[in-house]
Amino acid sequence: MKKSKKWIGLLLGAVSLFQINILPVQAEAYWPEGPTIAGDSAIVMEASTGTVLYEKNSHQELYPASITKIMTALLAVENSSLDEQVTFSANAVYKTEGSGIWRDVDEVMTMKECLYALMLESANECAYAIAEHVGGNYDTFVQMMNDKATELGCQNTHFNNPHGLPDESHHTSAYDMALISRAALQNETFRLITSTKRYTIPATNKHAEETYLSNHHKMLNNWKGDSSYLYEGCIGGKTGYTTAANSTLVTFAERDGMTLICVVMNEESPNHYVDTTNLLNYCFENFQLWNVAENENNYTSDKTENKIFANEESFLSIDPQGFVVLPKAAGFTDAVPEIKEDTKAEDKVGTIQYTYADRNVGGADIKINGAKVSQFPFEKEDASDNEKKVVHINTKYILIGILVVILLVGIGFGIYHFADNFYLIRYKLMSKRQKGFKEIKQRKRRRKKR
Structure with a gap:
């Protein structure tokens, strides 16, 4: 499980770095002004x-x-x-x-x-x-x-x-x-x-x-x-x-x-009731709750390079009990997400936390689903331990990226070594030809002397 979470952490880290390129430009954040109250x-x-x-x-x-x-x-x-x-x-x-x-x-x-x-x-x-x-x-x-x-x-x-x-x-x-x-x-x-x-x-x-x-x-x-x-x-x-x-x-x-x-x-009584009423009215009228799992698309959309919470077969999912609260004038996409890894919890690998107007406005846990797919386990399952969990990943898009990188690296090394070998072979051939010309000249000299 620890090895699995290490791989998951690397994946989340990569996604967290990559999100800089996929998040839309944020509009200027607006936070409603609250009422004036009598209390200290x-x-x-x-x-x-x-x-x-x-x-x-x-x-x-x-x-x-x-x-x-x-x-x-x-x-x-x-x-x-x-x-x-x-x-x-x-x-x-x-x-x-x-x-x-x-x-x-x-x-x-x-x-x-x-x-x-x-x-x-x-x-x-x-x-x-x-x-x-x-x-x-x-x-x-x-x-x-x-x-x-x-x-x-x-x-x-x-x-x-x-x-x-x-x-x-x-x-x-x-x-x-x-x-x-x-x-x-x-x-x-x-x-x-x-x-x-x-x-x-x-x-x-x-x-x-x-x-x-x-x-x-x-x-x-x-x-x-x-x-x-x-x-x-x-x-x-x-x-x-x-x-x-x-x-x-x-x-x-x-x-x-x-x-x-x-x-x-x-x-001062009864201002504690008056102020409380005004504050609650202000908040209910100006703010609303968003469910993260139902609205988060940066990591769950059809963008192939970033689809880590793909579907029910994915090994990761966003906790449906995670929420964000925002002014009603703002949309969910106005909140800025950030993935933070959690290496201590057993049932999650991290959280998506959101900020808006320089405030923390909520988030959701990234849960381990326990989905079991026959391919690509992070750990080799111990046959003697039937209860040991094996965490699998929907690798379709990640493997494509990895294979492309390996292919490009392989081509690069191949070209480099081919060039080295080409010049080495050419050098040896030239050396043999020169050696052959010398031997022919020496034989002709010996014949003339006779």
Whole structure:
């Protein structure tokens, strides 16, 4: 497999160099101007590509308040089962304040119930209990939060608690929160919980009555009867507020196959809803998503010299889940592609990445199909290993090029050696003729002497 990927890498490198000659001249890139907002910091990121469509001071360090709980929920769904029993400690009950569902010491709830309370009612005691349960202890979980932030590429984040209550050492940025939210949205359990408007927790060992939860995000749910900010396509998010942080808001919305993550920070209420609405409208009205596999022709067209993703029999294909997001005024061919090799992954050999207006706008993996054709294996198959994969290539066009090169090189060497041999033979013949003339003259001289 390693030898196969080495050959594939060489092929991709050749194609990457050759693309300079086949790409059309690009028109001047245009990026729509975004709205003016009241908040100190904001970002809108397209979820499938990670493309930043709008930003204002998105790397500024600010207090997050309860949008912190997106990270807490992400770690919980990744590191526990929904049916696990969570017991509330004295610290969980007495070392938290603000929003909550008023649990008691030694009360037991499932992780699922704790997560719904965390995300819908922003329950601080549930955040604390989740941290102790998932991390084994509180401090370990906080370290897990920071490790995960680093793993996701956050550069302006330091978490010091799982709930977002005021702490001078607890800060993040709009950009980092978008990265965390993007990772969370890739988890189906998180998506289900954050999109839920209402949920009921059954009776527990400490509460005989049911506990009713209602999502506080007014763009998803008419919380407390306020429907003025409901937004078509909103699929969830998280609210936040403390005196130090002011209003913070993370919102997820989907339209026309495009999922947007909007983060606003340090806002005066209700501007966090107004700004979010304006930013989402701007992005949905001005941008659209393109599927790479359905639109990429530079490497899949009928140009024989560059047809490496030819058809279903080709050993390489473009991942159908790869996307590019562009302004609606631009076409797919306005994005500039670049092939980048990946030698570490087992199921792909690289990616096609696209830029537009000096921005990264998405891309797609170049996948190994596992197509098996009897001719031209990169590796000789070991008969003793029936499960060993053999990667084959649609060689029709590549072989033509290779044979032409070999033929031209062979002709060149042939002419060169023929010329050398011609002159050598001619030299030997001339030498023999001269030697023969000398012998004839010597015989004539001997006869005269006699």
